[in-house]
Amino acid sequence: MKIVHSWLLDLAKSLPDDVDAIAETLSDIGLACESVDRVGATVAGVITARVIKTERHPDAAKVHRVFLDCGDGTEHHVWCGAFNMQPGDIIPWATPGTTMPDGRAIETKPIVGISSEGMCCSARELGLGDDHGGILILDPSTPVGVPYGKALGLAEEVVYDLDVLRNRPDAYGHVGVARDLAARFGVPFSASDGSIKATGALKSAPVEIVAADRCPRFTTIVLSGVRVTQSPDWMASRLAAAGMRSINNVVDVSNYVMLETNQPNHAYDFERLGGGGFRIRLAREGETMITLDDVERTLTAEDLLICDLDDRPIGLAGIMGGQNTEISDDTTVIALETAWFEPLGIMKSVQRTGLRSEASARFERGMDPYGIDASVSRFIELLRLTCPELVVHEGAVDARTDHLPKPAIIEVRPSRVGALLGAQFSAQEIVSLIAPLGFVGALHGDTISVTVPTWRPDCTLEVDIIEEVARHYGYSRLGATVPKSTQPGGLSPVQQRRRRVRDVVLGLGVSEAMPHPFLTDGDLDRAGLSNVAVRLLNPLAVGDDVLRTSLRPGLLKAIAFNESHRRPGVSLFEVGHVYPPSDDVLPAEHEVLAVVLAGREAPAAVAVWRELATTMGWGARLDQSVVASGLHPTRSATLSAGRDVVGLVGEVHPDVLDAYGISQRVAVLEVNLSLLLATEPKVAQWKPTSRFPSSDIDLAFTVPTSVTAEKVEKSLRQNAGALLVDIVLFDVYRTDASAESRSLAFRLRLQANDRTLTDSDVADIRNKCINGAAKLGAQLR
């Protein structure tokens, strides 16, 4: 919201004329000042000059010679590429040495050997608008040789760009901002009292409200003696500073009053108003009207229309007027409409039509239902400046329905103010603090009855008033204390375990990636995954609508990216959420750890799992009979614990790698962290270390391919019994990949707690182990 400094000072004359102080205070009272801009600044060195004559030159087709008189008795010569001036015209002339707003330095330089002193300026070059069609021609009465800004009466305006939040609709107008500032600075502020003196004959624009809930108040007043002309310079300059173009005096006054009082209004050409009055009703489904921006709008039965009494739509209520009753240069009688519309209805129409305006922005946030009179009175006052013959007719209409909001009254307990703010205020202090903001407090015993000003529809509860107290007292004055927490801080057991998981994986040389959680159908297909997934209804990009069911697609994409950037062999992990479908209130969202090791084979992923399982106290079976989709069918396994599938481990399917354009093998591990982190791992219990010597047995077996190493190991463990303290598989040997068996070599360490083992102890165990393994088809080599 652009708020003009000089305008604020008009409304609260005792405010400090100190831009920094105002800007800082604005932020301190919650009207965050994003920037302070100076607009309408004139360009030093540009003065007015009269065109003496112009001449073409045979060697320069695109420019002509302009001879200027700037009152110093010398004829100045300028080459100029614009041809719109005549001898006698007054134009702005940038003298040599001027720096233009775009940074160009104006110097004396020659064209076809004849030097050019400076430059003739267009409006745009001087920052006076968009017109670059030719040189700016000034009023013939303009004196020559004076700074053009002075000749034009241009005033430099300071503009505060405020980030006005949803709860402060009133701060969209200068009055609202000035009132808040005046309260903080403790200076007087007085708004217009809204009295209107009608002197003309009875001339009325009657109002018929059909949609009572959507249009609780609609006022009209007829003004004649209007002459459509230009606005005074100061008004045009302020409008420009606030970001609006000057159009004509009537439109400008309408806009000016809105920017000042915040209340939008609309002036209709009374002569063109069918039936000379208004009907406010809902549109019929499919009804059309052409709005001021020359677009035909098709409406729904929820859009509110302003019609004339012939039922012809003349405005989309609160958003934009229609073309048919627009003010023209010939207009002399206007009907001024000033109304209050129900905010939500306007908001919905804006969302539906996509049509926004300064008026709709205000109505949808909520206007002051009782601010209309002051804005009408101000409209008349300002229009009279350019229309001295203005007549205000008797017969103004103020149509209201039962839906017009009434001023709210809120009970405020001073004890509650102190309890929430941490600083104590007496009832009287509270009343005085909020009075300049328009809140009227009356003491009733221990409470204050606060009547909320009608321009503050956001205030509905006691806490809203407490915020006003804090805001105007100053947040920074309330002090800073640190509450004493009676509970110990800390991470939950699950969070601590998650950190350990990360630490284990990081320790194995795997780095953390954070792929995007949205996928496309193509991503799921590429990864060999089912496309049964939860979808977004409104994705950012078409098709980018799948909530991931697996972390794998994102990580594979990362591997492909890195491989294509000459970084094969990356090891990445992610700890993130997946969102599989569910019949429950929410999808079956849970947390997963996924590890991908590019350039590594399945055993590398199994090793990561074993390291995690050991550190975290996790247990699971590797079930190679069940392989998840997208994985290498003979090099992958499901990790199961009891009936739960807790994860998968192995290698990515070569088809998937091909689809991703990955030319290396990728080992993969995925585990369901939500499941695994939920259980408290068993705390390791001390086993005494034997003081007696240990004995090792090395056993190498030829084992059929169909018998897993795990099975052999399990059998060895059982047969070695209580004396086994350690068993490791230390060698695997295959003659070739297609062989039906391979050699597995185990080392068993045996030890007793109470004695040194004898040779026969060891021999017995060795025989039992060999016999046990033989039952599985494993032959001692």
Place this chain on the structure above:
Amino acid sequence: MIEAIDAARSASEARIAAASTVDELRALDTELLGKKSALADVKAGLGKLATVEEKKAAGQAVNEAMAAVRSALDARIALIARAERDVQLAAEALDLTEHFVAPGRGRPHIVTQAWQRLEDVFVGLGFQVAEGPEVETDWYNFEALNMPPSHPARSMHDTFYVDHGSTGSTVLRTHTSPVQIRVMQTVKPPIYMIMPGRVFRNETTDATHLAVFHQIEGLVIDKGITLADLAGTIDAFTKAFFGEGFGSRLRPSYFPFTEPSAEFDIRTPDGSWLELGGCGMVHPNVLRAGGLDPEEWSGFAFGFGIDRMAKERHGVGDVREMYTNDIRFIEQF
């Protein structure tokens, strides 16, 4: 006799001096001092001597000779061993700058680093950490946070709607605030919690905005919690996280779920201000939605972005860089 002793001693000492390895010397130990050595023979022959005086003199001489040989042997062993070790050490010389890059530890993502640093600071200030789902119901994400279906403030959130349940009932959470409600529903006050997590906004990404990013939220609910407590907590966090030279301030603002509401800014040691996040006293309607009586309990909440902490700390020019999963980015931190 004495002559024989001296001769044996001289011969032994000569042998010792001539030996050049520890192994040779250990062999000499037996040869020169063992049972079959010349000196041992002499000692064994002492009994044949005639007089006590002779026996005594010869005995003393042989003992001295043996001690001298022993000492020469030990000294020679020590000398040679030292020399041999010196040769070994010289031969083992390594250039420790001949460095092959070995696979080291993996690197945690910078957002995780920022996330954990924030958690650690708040844990130090007495906070616990709560989490919640990323796919949320409309009720938790909006309605319970004082944003009923038609609330205008909903337009401040560009929401991703999820095709689950009835239309509009399920969203990707637009902030971590729904976790506040879940915490209030399950934890009896006093509550001192932070809630970090991933959040989603349906807006086009650019150098400073992402559609998927991370927030951390704080919630304190206890008896007699005030706006001054909020200011003090923000300041304590600022100093703990950024450093003692930093300060903070609150500015009035608006959020539907807090009243009074504020923005909080951080003052850097050079005196400039940085907008960090939003905060305020928990709105009575929000306390009620969480099942708490606003007359009995009061509290404050605050929140800000985690990604920005990582971006600013490491001087990353464009937040999107943090999510390319380019190993050349990840390995830098």
